[in-house]
Amino acid sequence: MRRLLDEHAACRRRAEAAERRAAELEAALREVSGGAVDPLEMSARLEALEAENRALRERLEQARRAVGRLVARLDFLEGDR
Numbered sequence: 001m002r003r004l005l006d007e008h009a010a011c012r013r014r015a016e017a018a019e020r021r022a023a024e025l026e027a028a029l030r031e032v033s034g035g036a037v038d039p040l041e042m043s044a045r046l047e048a049l050e051a052e053n054r055a056l057r058e059r060l061e062q063a064r065r066a067v068g069r070l071v072a073r074l075d076f077l078e079g080d081r
Contacts, residue, residue: 031037 028037032039032042
């Protein structure tokens, strides 16, 4: 019985999430079809944000490598003690 109640609760959560997503998509469609949002401008903005994300990911990777080098140096120096 408990398993059925848990499955029902999980189904309800998924249905509620799907309903929220459907409402968001309907609102976005109304904005685009109503002229409130320019699809070409939105596409250009999306491309710019994706490029920015790629650049930020690369910077994060560079920072991770730098931190790794620092940790290795600290480990080496602590080993000399």
